[in-house]
Amino acid sequence: MTDSNDTRSQMPLGLAQRGYTGVIQHLSAGDAGSALSDIELESRLIELGFVEGARVEVLHEGLVGRDPIAVRVDNITIAVRRREAMAIIVA
Amino acid sequence: MELPLLHLALVGTPNSGKTSLFNALTGSRQKVANYPGVTVERKEGFFVTPLGRQVSVVDLPGTYSLRGRSPDEEITRDFVLGKASGETVPDLVLCVADSTNLRLTIRLLLELKRTGRPMILVLNMFDIAARRGVTVDVERLARELGVPVVTSIAVRKGGTADLLALTDEIAAKLAAEPQENSWRALSVAELRATQREADRIIADCVSLPSRPDTWTARIDAVVLHPFGGLIVLALILFVMFQAVFAWAQPLMELLNSGFDALGELVHATLPAGLLQSFLQNGVISGVGSVIVFLPQIIIIFLFILLLEDFGYMARAAFLMDRIMGGAGLHGRAFIPLLSSFACAIPGIMATRVIDNKRDRLTTILIAPLMTCSARIPVYTLIISAFIPAKEIWGFINLQGLVMFGLYAAGITSALAVSFLIKFFMLRDYAPAPFMLELPDYKMPRLKSIAIGVYTRAKMFLYRAGTTIFSMMVLIWFLASFPQPPAGATEPAIDFSLAAYIGKALEPLLAPVGFNWQIAVALIPGMAAREVAVAALGTVYAIEGGKEAAEQIGQVLATKWSLATALSMLAWYIFAPQCASTLAVIRRETGSWTWMAVTFSYMLVLAYAASFLTYNVAVALGAG
Numbered sequence: 088m089t090d091s092n093d094t095r096s097q098m099p100l101g102l103a104q105r106g107y108t109g110v111i112q113h114l115s116a117g118d119a120g121s122a123l124s125d126i127e128l129e130s131r132l133i134e135l136g137f138v139e140g141a142r143v144e145v146l147h148e149g150l151v152g153r154d155p156i157a158v159r160v161d162n163i164t165i166a167v168r169r170r171e172a173m174a175i176i177v178a
Numbered sequence: 179m180e181l182p183l184l185h186l187a188l189v190g191t192p193n194s195g196k197t198s199l200f201n202a203l204t205g206s207r208q209k210v211a212n213y214p215g216v217t218v219e220r221k222e223g224f225f226v227t228p229l230g231r232q233v234s235v236v237d238l239p240g241t242y243s244l245r246g247r248s249p250d251e252e253i254t255r256d257f258v259l260g261k262a263s264g265e266t267v268p269d270l271v272l273c274v275a276d277s278t279n280l281r282l283t284i285r286l287l288l289e290l291k292r293t294g295r296p297m298i299l300v301l302n303m304f305d306i307a308a309r310r311g312v313t314v315d316v317e318r319l320a321r322e323l324g325v326p327v328v329t330s331i332a333v334r335k336g337g338t339a340d341l342l343a344l345t346d347e348i349a350a351k352l353a354a355e356p357q358e359n360s361w362r363a364l365s366v367a368e369l370r371a372t373q374r375e376a377d378r379i380i381a382d383c384v385s386l387p388s389r390p391d392t393w394t395a396r397i398d399a400v401v402l403h404p405f406g407g408l409i410v411l412a413l414i415l416f417v418m419f420q421a422v423f424a425w426a427q428p429l430m431e432l433l434n435s436g437f438d439a440l441g442e443l444v445h446a447t448l449p450a451g452l453l454q455s456f457l458q459n460g461v462i463s464g465v466g467s468v469i470v471f472l473p474q475i476i477i478i479f480l481f482i483l484l485l486e487d488f489g490y491m492a493r494a495a496f497l498m499d500r501i502m503g504g505a506g507l508h509g510r511a512f513i514p515l516l517s518s519f520a521c522a523i524p525g526i527m528a529t530r531v532i533d534n535k536r537d538r539l540t541t542i543l544i545a546p547l548m549t550c551s552a553r554i555p556v557y558t559l560i561i562s563a564f565i566p567a568k569e570i571w572g573f574i575n576l577q578g579l580v581m582f583g584l585y586a587a588g589i590t591s592a593l594a595v596s597f598l599i600k601f602f603m604l605r606d607y608a609p610a611p612f613m614l615e616l617p618d619y620k621m622p623r624l625k626s627i628a629i630g631v632y633t634r635a636k637m638f639l640y641r642a643g644t645t646i647f648s649m650m651v652l653i654w655f656l657a658s659f660p661q662p663p664a665g666a667t668e669p670a671i672d673f674s675l676a677a678y679i680g681k682a683l684e685p686l687l688a689p690v691g692f693n694w695q696i697a698v699a700l701i702p703g704m705a706a707r708e709v710a711v712a713a714l715g716t717v718y719a720i721e722g723g724k725e726a727a728e729q730i731g732q733v734l735a736t737k738w739s740l741a742t743a744l745s746m747l748a749w750y751i752f753a754p755q756c757a758s759t760l761a762v763i764r765r766e767t768g769s770w771t772w773m774a775v776t777f778s779y780m781l782v783l784a785y786a787a788s789f790l791t792y793n794v795a796v797a798l799g800a801g
Contacts, residue, residue, distance in 0.1 A: 121611055127247070129366050131613060134242035138312050138373045147402040152501035155612055157402060162386055163279050164394075164616040166496045171611050 100143060101173035108144040109177035111137060119174035126138065128174055135159045135167075137175050181709035184233045184349050185266050187257060189290065190274035190794050191282050192240035193489075193617040195302040199274055199332040200237040201626045204378045210633055212263070213253055219530060219745055220253075232757075236268070242282055244289055245363055258293055259359065269352055270345065271297045277307035277314065277329070278391075278618065283377035287323065289364060296324050296358035300341055304329040306620070311387035319383040361729055394618040395488075401490070407497050414490075415516060418481045423626060435465030452658075460654030474551075475524045475638050476631055478517045482528055483630045485513075487622035492614050499612045505593040506600030508537035509612055515541065517590070520549035521760045526635065526766055540599050542766060543776055546753065546759050547592040551584045552707040554559060556750050559711055563731035564743040580747075587751050591783065653705045653757070658712075677700045690749065690788035691742040691789040691796075704757045707750065741795035746793040752784035 088168070093140035097112055101119070104141035114132055137143075137160060146164060155168045190196040200208075204223025204754030215222045221237040238257055239250035248251035253262060260267030274288055275283035280301075301307070301314060320327040328344045355571075360703055364372065401407050423798030441458045448454040485491050491513065499509030510532045525545045526653030532538040550655040565577050577599065655675075662673040671677055680698035686698050715730045718737070733744070754760060754777045795801065 105232070112200060123611060126366055128611075129610075130243070130245065130369055131247075133366070133369045133373055134282065135284070135613060135615065136373070137249060137751070138544075147398065147496075149496065150404040150408065150501050153404075155496060157398075157496060157616055160782050161281060163281070164398075164611060164618075166499075166614045166616050167613065168499070168612050 092167075095178045097176050097178045099173040100145075100156075100175040101169040101171075102178045103145045103172075103177065104146050105156075107147050107177075108142070109137050111141045111143060112176045112178050113139055114174055116174045117174055119171055121171050121174065123171075128171065132171070132174060135165050136163060137165075141177070143177055151156075179348075179508075181231045184227075184231055184345075185220060185269045186233055186235040186236045186345070186413075187268035187399075188235060188274055189254060189258060189271055189286070189712050190240060191242050191276075191615075193615055194238060194240065194274045194276045194283060195332055196240060196274045197630075198623060198626045199272075199300065199302055199330065199338070200337050201629045202332040203235055206629055208629070208633055210637060212681045213446060215504070227342050227346045227349070230258060231349055233345070235272075236265075241286070243286060243364070243369070244293075244361065258290065258295060259361065262669065268295060270348060271295045272300050272341075273297055273325075274300045276617075277301040277304045278310055278312055279371075280314075280380055280616040281376060284323070285373045286381060288372045288376055289361070291325065292359070292361040294359045294361075296352060298341070298344060298348065299323065299325050299327045301327060303336075303620075305334065310391060313385045315383045319379070322379045322383060327760060330650045333626065346642045352511065397619055398493070398616075401493055402496065407493070411494055411497055414485070414494075418478075418516075420480065422640065423475050426473040426477050430470045430694075433467070433470045433472065437462055437470070441466075450493050452661075455658055456651075456654065459658070460651050461647075465643070465650060469639070470522050472635065472699075472750070474520050474640065475527075476635055478520060478528070479631050479634045482513060482517070483627050487620065487627060487635065489617045489619045493615050495612075495614060496616065500601050503612075505542065505596045507593075507596050508532055508534065509614075511537060511541040515545060515548055518545040518550060520548045521550050521552065521637070522548065522756070523762050526759070526762050527638075529766065539767065540596050540770065542690040542763055543599060543772070543779075544592040544595050546589050546661045546754065546756065546763075546776065546780065547595065549588040549751070550707070550756075552756070553584075553750055555708040555711050557581060557747065559731055560743050560747055561737045564738075564740055566734055584751055591752065595779070595783075633793050650705055650757075653702055671698060689737070689792070689799075690785060691745040691792035692749075692788075693738075693742075695737075700755065703755050706758065707755045708753070739796075741792050742794050744800070745788040745792035749784050751785055752780050752782035754784075 098108075099118065100109075100111075103109070103113050111113055114129050114137065115151050116123075116132075118134075118175060119128060119140075121128045124130070141161050144159040146159050149178040152169075154170075155166050157166050158172070188196050188200055202471045204225050207225065208221060208223040211222075220241075223235050223237070225233050225235070227233060239255040243251075243253045244258070245253045246255040256262040256266055258268065259272060259453060271285065271290060271293075273287045274550050275287075278430050283299075287297070290297060299319075301316070302316075302451040311743065314329075316327050316329060326344060328340045330341045401410050416639070429448050444452060444457045444462060448457065482491075487496070493509075494512055495509030498512040499508075502509060502512060509530070512579065514525045514528040514532070515530050516525075522683065524544045525548065526542050529538050529541045529545070532541060561577050561580055565580050567575065567577050570576055570579070656679065657671055657674050657676040659675055660673060662670045677694070677698050679701060680694045683697040684692075684694040687693075692700075695714070699710045699713035702713040712732065714734070718730070738746075760777060763776050764770060767773070
């Protein structure tokens with residue numbers, strides 16, 4: 088990846104605030120605590136375009152617990168709960 | 179020479195415009211049914227190509243992959259692989275893509291290619307893509323993918339001409355190139371590799387605009403605002419309910435008086451007797467009492483399809499997800515449950531927007547607890563007869579408060595039941611995490627909406643003509659046989675099987691304060707809840723029936739205790755008093771079991787609630 092990634096610390100997308108922009112570094116389904124199995128969660132995230140290198144931006148947040156979040160992934164918008172978004176490591 | 183029927187299958191991600199392409203290809207020549215044994219809707223349509231080839235096309239459930247993680251997606255996978263029972267292997271698979279958003283579809287297509295089925299990639303909504311500044315090198319894309327690519331604008335006249343021509347061309351040489359199926363479920367690593375491959379191909383062949391759709395961003399700024407969004411949602415719902423209750427009213431009254439007039443005509447032309455009673459009370463008023471809901475069903479589906487087509491439904495689910503999630507409901511259950519306030523039948527039909535089986539089933543099971551419009555006549559009758567119209571605390575009308583309480587009891591118990599289902603019944607089913615694409619907004623297309631509404635209305639009428647009709651005939655039979663002996667002075671229903679059943683049920687219903695007359699009224703009330711009002715009138719031998727609702731109220735006030743009246747109200751909150759709803763549940767879940775489950779749990783709740791209400795009321799001196 089590019090140098091700029093080293094200057095920003097990595098974090099799960101599940102903790103990102105509205106307006107956050109970043110690039111997906113890797114997926115870590117084990118950290119999410121989702122009801123889905125790790126493989127299933129990772130597969131679903133990839134199927135919705137959450138792959139390494141994709142640009143993400145947090146566009147909107149829900150009212151209760153600022154959850155779920157609407158995330159721009161390259162050129163589509165995906166709604167996910169923060170719990171599942173914990174599996175997406177961004178920087 | 180007659181060419182053999184060509185079988186096409188439409189595959190694509192959700193929101194790819196698959197359904198509008200399906201509608202554009204087939205018009206109203208569509209058949210909607212269920213796949214055997216599952217709750218998945220099977221949509222098949224027919225058209226003729228320019229070269230005169232007869233084509234059958236199946237619109238498969240939207241999917242992001244062939245993994246088959248839900249019953250819908252399993253159907254798509256099995257269908258493409260030719261493993262779906264009783265289905266023909268498709269001769270040609272049309273993989274439909276939203277041209278503004280190719281990433282996920284190209285990945286799906288790379289996976290589909292492994293099945294070896296002949297395939298075309300259809301770049302749908304090509305006009306929108308062009309307007310947004312997306313340019314696609316179609317020839318290069320076809321070369322890189324190794325699959326013919328064609329552009330289409332499903333919503334425009336002639337927008338599918340290229341697709342039709344290509345279909346003819348490919349159909350002519352189909353048999354020449356049979357291919358092996360090398361598909362197997364992809365591992366995570368393979369999935370990732372395919373997505374990278376797809377991204378590489380897109381980078382080579384497609385140039386994307388630098389900025390996202392500005393209209394979508396502007397609308398979402400308001401519609402997905404944490405507070406503003408909920409206000410917009412409330413406004414939309416207000417208009418929707420206004421439409422369902424107020425706009426549908428004149429049409430419903432028109433239908434009602436139409437059926438009444440038809441009944442009168444039959445009454446006047448036929449000699450008094452069984453045939454007259456069967457046609458007037460069994461067929462016309464029975465089926466009529468269901469068909470009057472047609473305007474409400476059309477209006478609800480008009481709203482649902484408009485909002486879905488526009489792209490708002492996914493947003494409503496986003497806004498409501500956490501709020502409903504506490505009770506174990508999916509965000510998408512919101513609209514079906516709201517529709518159930520009008521009538522559980524369109525509400526249950528609308529659960530088709532929920533793609534997860536568990537979530538859909540939960541929603542279907544609790545939908546009948548929402549206070550439907552058919553309960554209103556019963557509530558109004560009893561409240562006006564027993565609850566004094568006095569003001570409490572100076573500004574709250576007691577009758578209105580009781581009405582509100584009945585609605586609140588319905589909602590609260592629905593949430594509680596959903597909560598219990600989540601914990602006890604469907605525990606082993608992996609809950610669907612909320613992961614949903616929020617598509618860019620699109621102008622809804624009238625033709626596509628019209629076809630959708632027409633299909634639902636046709637299904638509803640078909641059902642009214644079959645399942646519901648047979649229920650009505652059965653209930654008429656019970657209420658009419660045996661006939662009263664000549665010279666009898668009591669109402670005819672006293673001699674019927676219904677009365678016999680009513681009297682047999684009386685010991686069972688005595689603990690909740692019901693007499694045999696109520697038990698009898700509950701039986702025709704199974705046809706439709708509000709029929710119980712007319713039935714009570716008949717049983718208490720009141721002249722005038724429906725029109726004399728106030729008079730029935732006066733009679734009830736003298737014959738029932740307050741405890742019985744309150745018990746009756748509690749009963750109506752929960753009781754599975756609607757044969758049509760049960761028939762729809764049976765059809766939508768494809769199983770008698772779930773219909774029986776709904777019937778039993780509602781009956782148990784009704785009995786418990788009435789028992790409690792009656793005994794508490796008696797203890798407080800209202801017996």
